[in-house]
Amino acid sequence: MRNGAMTLQSSAFSATAWGWRDLLGLCKLRVVVVMLVCALVGMALATPGIPPISNVVFGLIGIGLTSCGAAAFNHIVDRRLDALMSRTSHRPMASKRLPVSVGLTWAIILSGAGVGLLAWQVNTLTAVLTFASLIGYALIYTAFLKRATPQNIVIGGVAGAAPPLLGWTAITDQLGPEPLLLLLIIFAWTPPHFWALAIHKCDDYARAGIPMLPVTHGLAFTRLQVWLYGWLTVGVTLLPFVIGMSGELYLAGIALLNGRFMYWNWKVWRGHDPQAPMAAFWFSIRYLLGVFGVLLLDHYAAVMAW
Ligand code: HEM
Ligand SMILES: CC(C)=CCC/C(C)=C/CC/C(C)=C/COP(=O)(O)OP(=O)(O)O
Numbered sequence: 434m435r436n437g438a439m440t441l442q443s444s445a446f447s448a449t450a451w452g453w454r455d456l457l458g459l460c461k462l463r464v465v466v467v468m469l470v471c472a473l474v475g476m477a478l479a480t481p482g483i484p485p486i487s488n489v490v491f492g493l494i495g496i497g498l499t500s501c502g503a504a505a506f507n508h509i510v511d512r513r514l515d516a517l518m519s520r521t522s523h524r525p526m527a528s529k530r531l532p533v534s535v536g537l538t539w540a541i542i543l544s545g546a547g548v549g550l551l552a553w554q555v556n557t558l559t560a561v562l563t564f565a566s567l568i569g570y571a572l573i574y575t576a577f578l579k580r581a582t583p584q585n586i587v588i589g590g591v592a593g594a595a596p597p598l599l600g601w602t603a604i605t606d607q608l609g610p611e612p613l614l615l616l617l618i619i620f621a622w623t624p625p626h627f628w629a630l631a632i633h634k635c636d637d638y639a640r641a642g643i644p645m646l647p648v649t650h651g652l653a654f655t656r657l658q659v660w661l662y663g664w665l666t667v668g669v670t671l672l673p674f675v676i677g678m679s680g681e682l683y684l685a686g687i688a689l690l691n692g693r694f695m696y697w698n699w700k701v702w703r704g705h706d707p708q709a710p711m712a713a714f715w716f717s718i719r720y721l722l723g724v725f726g727v728l729l730l731d732h733y734a735a736v737m738a739w
Contacts, residue, residue, distance in 0.1 A: 451532075455525035456539050459508045460501035467722060468596040472496050474725040475600025475615055478678075478732050481739075484604045488555055492603030495551035496596060499563045502544030503592075506571035509536045511579075517641040520634055540571075556606045559599055566595040583646040586627045594619035597725070611678050614669075618724060621669045624662035625694075626717040628655050629701055632710040656702045659713070663698035667691045670724055679731045686727030694720045 472493060476484045508515070508526045515527035525531035544567055552560035574589030582588075597615035602608060628646055631638060632655055635647040647655040670687045673679040697716045700709035 451525065451530050451535065455531045456535075458525045459505035459531075459536060459539060460543070461504035461507075462501070465497055465500045465504065467718065468500055468593070469493055469497050470722060471615070471619065471725050472596040472600035472603075474729045475597030475612060476604050477729055478597075478611065478615070479601040479604040481736055488603050491550055491554035492559065492600060495547045495555060495559070496563055496599050496603070497547070498543050498550065499547030499567050500596075502540050502542075502547055503567045503571045505536060505540035505543060506567075507575045509533060509540060510571065510575045514641045514643060518634070518637040520637055551603070555603050558606055558608075559602045562595065562602060563599050566592045566599070568592075569595075579643060581644070583644050583649045585644070586623055590620050590623035591616075593623060610676070611673075614672055614676070614678070615728075617669050617672075618666070619721065621662060621666040622717065622721055625659045625666060625698055626714065626721070628659050628662075629697075629710045629713040629717065632656065632659075632701065633714070653704065656704050660698050660702035663695055667695060673728065679728060680735055682734050683727050683731035686730070687724060690720055690723045690727070 473489070476489055476492060508524060511521075512524075512526035512529075512533070515521035515524050521527055526533070526536050548560050548564045548567070551563055569592030570589065574585060574592060578585040578589050594616045597619070598608070598612040601612035601615065631645045632647050632652055635645070635652065638645040639648045646658060670691060671684075674684045674687075693716065697709065697713035700706050701713045703709075
């Protein structure tokens with residue numbers, strides 16, 4: 434009886450008790466950090482010298498806050514779906530630890546502060562494009578595409594791929610082929626990144642009724658798509674060298690990275706190793722950081738040699 438009362442008491446407590454940790458939990462901080470690294474590289478590549486420090490600082494804070502806001506909206510919109518999946522059921526909104534009104538206020542504050550800061554301290558173009566990425570991810574991808582089509586992450590991937598382009602416009606206030614190419618690298622990388630995870634979590638997505646590719650088209654087809662989009666990513670990563678944006682150091686770096694990336698994508702495609710999809714997923718993150726890392730190294734090596 435006493436135990437029962439305590440359980441009742443503690444479950445009533447956990448239904449209402451929330452804290453900063455939950456608010457931060459809505460921000461997908463680790464994803465946002467990688468996005469900011471890509472944005473920073475976009476900023477660095479936009480100019481031969483050191484980019485203006487205030488654009489860098491306010492640009493990163495603005496893009497970061499808006500991305501956190503977009504992630505918070507995603508948690509709110511997806512709370513019922515997230516509650517059905519083992520990977521996401523513990524999340525603050527899915528577990529009902531955090532009231533919707535609090536989450537919504539937090540998402541609005543983060544997004545408003547981010548876009549506002551960009552418009553005020555950086556430039557209107559970056560503010561508009563960052564706002565478009567927010568709508569693309571939080572509304573178009575999360576509320577519509579995710580529930581509607583297995584191509585959800587391919588189309589929605591444009592929003593997630595935007596950070597290096599946003600970084601570029603934060604410095605130059607204009608678009609061009611180079612920032613679009615940086616966006617294209619992340620765009621092509623998103624399917625191997627996500628479908629590797631989705632293969633592993635296929636049962637979760639099926640239970641929640643989300644039409645991810647392995648659920649609608651099966652594991653073998655998805656494995657093939659990881660392999661093919663992997664090659665597309667390899668092709669796109671060669672383009673900075675082809676158009677003269679990056680040099681031999683970059684080429685050598687991506688040769689190594691692409692070799693390892695395609696090794697894991699090949700293991701996924703073959704389907705013999707049950708550990709391969711998650712290994713490929715985790716490597717995809719190191720790979721993206723590696724590609725943007727060598728873009729940066731190559732850029733400053735060229736600047737110093739000049
Ligand atoms: C539509 C595009 C994308 C989809 C559908 C997607 C999907 C996912 C999913 C489902 C996870 C697992 C998250 C978790 O278990 O909490 C994840 C993790 C991750 N993603 Fe993506 N992703 C996308 C784009 C990106 C982009 C653009 C980046 C970075 C530039 C990125 C970086 C990461 C990182 C760093 C993690 C690991 C997070 C952690 O350690 O908890 N993703 N992604
Ligand atoms: C302004 C700007 C650059 C916005 C981009 C915002 C952003 C944080 C994009 C992240 C992409 C991502 C992790 C998608 C997974 O969503 P999911 O709902 O499929 O994954 P989940 O099931 O883990 O929530």
